[in-house]
Amino acid sequence: MLVLSEKDENVVRESNDLVVELRSISKLYGDTAAVADISLKARRGELLxxxxxxxxxxxxxxxMVAGFVEPSSGSICINNIDMTHQPPYRRDTGMVFQSYALFPHMTVAENIAFGLENLRWPRQKREKRVEEMLKLVELPHLAQRLPSQLSGGQQQRIALARALAIxxxxxxxxxxxxxxxxxxRVRMREELQEVVRSVNVTxxxxxxxxxxxxxxxxRIMVMNAGKVEQIGTPGEIYEAPATPFVAKFIGWCSLLKGAVDNTGAFTSTAGLRIKGNWSAGPATVVIRPEQVKLSTDGAAGQSQQARVLHSRYCGGATRVVLDVNGEQLTMQERFSFGRHPKPGDVLGITISTDNLRLIPMQEQHA
Ligand SMILES: Nc1ncnc2c1ncn2[C@@H]1O[C@H](COP(=O)(O)OP(=O)(O)OP(=O)(O)O)[C@@H](O)[C@H]1O
Ligand SMILES: [Mg+2]
Structure with a gap:
């Protein structure tokens, strides 16, 4: 596994680390673009x-990467070879489809061997590979079963084994x-991560x-209506969303529209003020629940009054929706037993400006 520092994340340093490259690919169905001008580079072993x-x-x-759909424009390189017009079996890709269809009339072993037969592997080599793959997904005892005799999770693992076999x-x-x-699902995520790391496949x-x-x-590529909104590490996507869409799509947040004045403070359209030193101009502020905190005695100067609209107990914490100066903010707090806030209660809160994300209007594409 390549370990790059945060700073280098979007830079591919050596061209032989580059496994997948999409250059401005688009796909039109009639007049509508299912995919519009997407570019992406993925490194060896990267899980994107x-x-x-x-x-x-x-x-x-x-x-399009697998070769089942031809792009209307743009190109696709795999291992630095232009594959845009190559058929799927020439591309060196393994795919698990949305509805992970195994061939129902074939045994588990035959399913896994399918791609190898297409590549004309000799029988002995094929059998050895099937055995290895079954071991990898920890189901060696199921080789002779049919897909209908497997649980959903087992079918899932066999589909993965089939895709990895080649x-x-x-x-x-x-x-x-x-x-x-x-x-x-949580267990399969961990297993998949382990498998991907162990064979270092992009x-x-x-x-x-x-x-x-x-x-x-x-890294995550966040898409919206055929376009890329942002590509970044999970941390970048969550903590520094590039657009209001990304902020709203990943995690809970309140988006406040407003403007930064000459003192660097932000004031929302409803009148909620947050001190800061941002550049003047219209902007949107992203406030995550963990950035809204109950005021402590020491924070008297910055405390704001908040009226509880409603609250929901979620086990470890309570999610409280507040009205603060006409804006709705969500707070996530742990209240001691019997002290859960009720609608109409008034609390003192502070908005933490550590890592508070402000998105200037000019950076917000439609
Ligand atoms: N063969 C097709 N002909 C016409 N339109 C299509 C075709 N395939 C996909 N589309 C359209 O392209 C858009 C993107 O579809 P796609 O299947 O890529 O979405 P998706 O992000 O995978 O969605 P989901 O999360 O529901 O699986 C949709 O509006 C869909 O209706
Ligand atoms: Mg889909």
Whole structure:
């Protein structure tokens, strides 16, 4: 696994580290662009997640990399070879589809061997590889079963084994865990990460689950309506969202529109003021629940009055929606037993300006 410092994350240092390169690819269906001008570079062994709402073009992008959909324009390189017009089997990619279809009439072993047969591997070599793959996904005892005789999670692992069998340069996974229950999903995430690391394969992984994206990825590409909103590490995406869309899509937040005045302070349209030293001009401020805190005695000067609109107990913490000077903010706090805030209660809060993200208007694309 390559370890790069935060600063270098978006820079590919050596060209032989570069496994996947998408150059301005677009896909038009009639007049509508399913994918519009996407560029991306992925390094060897990198786990890169494509994240975005339904219909934003994730599957289309992945299928273009695999070769099942031809781009309307742009080009795709894999291992520095232009693959834009090559058929899928020449591309050195393994794919797990959104509905992880195994061939129902083939046994587990036959499913895994499928790609190897296409590549005309001799039988002995094939059998050895199938055995290795079954060991990798820890299901060696299931070789002779049919897919209908497996649990959802087992089918998932076999689909992964099948995609990895040909030792692809690129592994493409389209929402591989969408059919699994919450616990199995978490376990599969960890297993997938381990497998990907152990074979050091570059992986493009589609999800619309933000937690999955944040916990698994080296980098995340956030998409919206066929376009890239931001590419960055999970930390960058969460803490320094490039656009209001990214802020809203990843994690809870309140977005306050307003402007920065000549003193560097931000005032929202409703009148909530946050001291700072930003550059003057219209902007949006992103406030995460963890940045809204109950005032302590020491913070008297900066404390603001907040009226509780409603609150929801979530186990470890309570999520409280507050009205602060006409703006709605969400706070996440742990209250001691029996002291949960009720609608109408008035609390003193402070907004932490540490890492507070302000997005100037000119950086906000439509
Ligand atoms: N073969 C097709 N013909 C016409 N339009 C298509 C075709 N395939 C996809 N689209 C459209 O392209 C857009 C992107 O689809 P895509 O399947 O890439 O979305 P997605 O991000 O994978 O969504 P989901 O999260 O629901 O799987 C959608 O508006 C979809 O309707
Ligand atoms: Mg899809």
């Amino acid at each position: 997640c494509l994240l975005g709402p339904s219909g934003c073009g994730k599957t289309t992008t992945l299928r 030792k692809p340069a690129v592994l493409l996974l389209d929402e591989p865990f969408s059919n699994l229950d919450a616990q199995l 992986t493009l992984f589609v999800t619309h689950d933000q937690e999955e994206a944040l916990t698994m990825s080296d």
